[in-house]
Amino acid sequence: MSATVSSTYRNVGKGLPRRDGEEKVRGLAAYADDIPVPDGWHGWVVRSPVSRGRLKKLNFDPAFDWSRVCVVTPEDIPGENVVDMVGRDMPFIAHDWIQFKGEPIALVAAPTRALAREAASHITPEIEEQPAILTLREVVDQFQRDPKSLHEMVAQTISKGSVEQGFAEADVVVEGEYWSGHQEQLYIEPQGMVAFPEPDGGIFIQGSLQCPYYVAPELIVTLNLPLEKIRVKQTAVGGGFGGKEDFPTLIAGYCALLAMKCGKPVKIIFDRNQDILYTTKRHPSWVRHRTGLKRDGTITAMKVDFLLDGGAYTTLSPVVLYRGILHSTLGYKCPHVYVDGHVYRTNTFPNGAFRGFGAPQAIWALESHMDRCAHKLSMAPEAFRLHNALRLGDTTATGQTIAEAMGTPTVLENTLAHSQFVEKQKRCSRGDPKADCWYGIGLSFFAHGAGFTGDGESRLKAKAALDLEILHDGEPGINIRISSTEMGQGTFTIMPQIAADGLAIPLDRVCCPHPDTKYVPDSGPTVASRTTMIVGSTVFDAARKLKTQLEAYASETFFGGAPTELNNGLFKNTYTSVSLPFERVAKQLIAEKGPQRVYHQFQLPASLKWDQKTFKGDSYPSYSWGCNVAEVEVNPLTLEIKVLRITSTWDIGRVINPVLAKGQVEGGLTQALGYAVMEKMGIKNGVFDANRMQTYVVPTSMDVPEMDIHFVEYPYTHTALGAKGVGEVSMDGLAPSVANAVEAATGVRLTEIPITPEKLWEKLRETASSAI
Amino acid sequence: MSNLDDTEFLEPATLAEALRFMADESTRAVPLAGGTDLMVQWEAGVRPPPSRVLNLKSLPELAELRAEGDTLIIGAGITHAALRRSPLVRKHAPALADAAATVGGAQIQALGTIGGSIGNASPAGDMAPSLLVANARAEVASIHGSRTIPLTQFLVGYRKLDLAADELIIRFHLDALPAEYCEGWRKLGPRAAQAISKVMGSYRGKQEGGKVASFAVALGSVAPTAIRLREVEQWVVGRKLNADTLREAEERASAEVKPIADIRSTAEYRQWVSGRLVRGFLEHLASAG
Incomplete structure (x- = not known):
């Protein structure tokens, strides 16, 4: 049943330990706050005390000695006062309208953090306050009454067939609404950045970030500097989860603007409280499903309304919406689909990237709803899914044909078997008032589009370079030059595995240093589960290219032109038994011709067709697949919910490093567990009510259930390596499996995450359950 | 980020010395044992760091833990970790040992004290209910002497105790768990x-x-x-x-x-x-x- 890839690689496919493990365990890794900043100043952001209004003026306390500090207001910005992301609606510093509480209204730097903070407190704005819209509830209310009254940031539809026809053909129509709230990334290391003014008028930015080539180009228009004068270097990063995808441009901009004005290096390191209050979150969502069904379980129509709370400015919301709507029906065949997606503004901190990027919201709704559909037809949840799951040759909502073997429905079948789902279903308590303990088991089945949406990779043109040069140990080797960052997921471990195997040289001859835009080409951002799949394969192809060049040089220089092959670190020619080690040949090459660099650029297969306007075609190059079975226990006395066990199967293509892949899944499931049953963030007085780790509750190791994790390998056929994404798919689908299990345990369905005892109590009371 | 640079740390060697600091307004200070509540409050800006802190950590008078007849006596400086591990507490006030084992994490338990937990006067303090069912009395002292008050009266309200500005919490007296209870x-x-x-x-x-x-x-x-x-x-x-x-x-x-x-x-x-x-x-x- 499971496809296993036989591997002839020496390193790829092996669970090698993390390259950066030792320095991190020993506390030697240098994070943003560890960078020496001689003569540096500290930055502070002055923020709006109101959620919405017109900024009249800033008052500077005349009693304060302003000569000791540096202040940046919009007039000081060398270029345009705009954050140059997907949308260009966000100013770096508010100059007219305030759109959220906490919006920057001025920047301050001073020799000490305390002085910068104090100076900030002597700047008071005069704001003519205006009514604000603060929550998704308000948005949805207005959407249902008068959508035109809302500020729409972006909208997109997907259309296939005719849903009217699909509903006409249906025997049963099932409807449902599903809600999700904000989620905080809660990386261990808060956001931090330092900007050093360069003697040539440029700026050198170092810090905690995922995407050096987002930060640098996005600052061009604001700093009024050419790209080559904006250098961005990544420090060690204590976790990102998308939180360091878009936001670092803002904090880098604050530091750079201050540094350019005061002429000193400027550093801003958020404390935890600032980091939670003033950085991006996962978009809250409201999803309404209407599904037409035949009595035999066949889906005839899927109509979906998909709403996201964008917060105050656009940031990456369009891209999050696209991924969201593309995943809102993904995994099932259906001839008639209509998805209507919108992002609306609320006057709260802009929402942004977070592991899963719209897919967790979509799958939360979809996989809750699929259980509801099965229930309505009195079908078993697994039978309903197996009946409708996409298979080879089927088409998705955008008309993409499943053209190569993938983990559907294998991940589902495999997980059902490992979890003994069918047998355990019989044990479910369904709210039995006589039971001392309520047991439930639930299922979710889903896919995650691998890499950028549509033909995004064609437009990006990811590049990788390999430098053959003398390494730090004085011996020749390879430095991998990519802009992909190590943020805990294993980039610095798997890339050397891939490059070493591409070249057929020893692993210890390959290094992967922190990206620095001065040295690395643009391999794209470290997002969208694309690093292993796209950049990994680009590194592999670059390594093959370099291998050919080295073989040609060895042949010519050492073997009189005889065909020569590099294998296991040794050059051998076809005619003699003489062999030369890689180091010997490489040293001579470097001595003779200097360090060598090879580039490679990623290319999507020409067969991929995507229309960004109509959302028709191949919405992703390929898909990773996952299936979770969650087992839960609910205490009827207190309604506490405990997730006991998660059984899961994953198709992430070829597994490059099974230990790290499993680590990604365990981490993703744990983050998803928090999303499902714990992590709760409301808006109070215009700002997040959970603003510290004391109030924003995430799982500890004591909450983590037993995890039984399996992989089935269906390699992506258009790259030599065949890897697909693992980073996000594990975050995508746990919440609905828990909701489905809680329904099996208690007899009631919860349609808003996180699922808490409080909500369960309300629901049981509504249904007048005799159990409580 | 809390800035304790301007805070003066007073290090009394004995309870008598600590009470003398508390008696005089010019030397009166915020008493600190484990600091697990106070440090967080200062850090989060819930309240500003005080100008003076009185370190109670090394006072031997607060470190008592003994049974005397039907009474269990627990010094205010006894940590949660000590409570959860003490066979004496396990025997005479098992619900208190269980409660101590659920306070914070291991690090908090190693530093935090029962006196600090009650002194913080939070309704969410995990130590109070087990003390209450054991009819606990709080013993407090100032340079003028000591007094013992039932815990039900000592806990006056939200963040409010029946504790004068010059008094310190010294110990708790509990009814030991009788046989067959x-x-x-x-x-x-x-x-x-x-x-x-x-x-x-x-x-x-x-x-x-x-x-x-x-x-x-x-x-x-x-x-x-x-x-x-x-x-x-x-x-x-x-x-x-x-x-x-x-x-x-x-x-x-x-x-x-x-x-x-x-x-x-x-x-x-x-x-x-x-x-x-x-x-x-x-x-x-x-x-x-």
């Missing part, structure tokens, strides 16, 4: 560990001849202070623990608490689950007896 502790938090309670509580009781002979129950996070549920306590004594009693006790307990909504839970759930905890305690008593 049993105790229980239950904490509901938003996660399995390192959690601040939504609702928590303790009971101490005895069954005799199939009926409740004695029952004390206290809950926290359901009122401005941890409270004893006197009405349900009195109502249940003398009754058989059958289904009707359990149901009515649950309803009465629920009616006796006045919880609020906050970030951790809703008022309605807290009200309901308070009754459920009391029902659970009575079921525990029934099965133990």
